Amino acid sequence: MGQSVPYSEIVWMKFEKEDYGTMSYKTSFNQEDFERVSLIRNRRRPLEDFAMPTLQPIRLDHKPISTKKYQDLQKALQWVPPIFHNFYTTLAHDGTACDLPED
Structure with missing residues (x-):
């Protein structure tokens, strides 16, 4: 038990x-x-046999963030290590995008 x-x-x-x-x-x-x-539920099964399931992405395309949020992130880059700058500068953004969760 x-x-x-x-x-x-x-x-x-x-x-x-x-x-x-x-x-x-x-x-x-x-x-x-x-x-x-x-x-781990089945204690009789050796740990070596335990495999994590392959996760599927929720969406295949990148949902854009608002232009305002993008601009705020660009201002914050001065505190982000340079190795991560490319991620933030290439974020998809759109003036009509909404940053609030969809209902």
């Missing part, structure tokens, strides 16, 4: 690359040690 996890009481979650499939958590910031729980 699985371990019960008090998700609504968790204040700190930690996932480590070296400890794949395990979540460490605290239910109080004063708690000394993390509690651990395995997130």
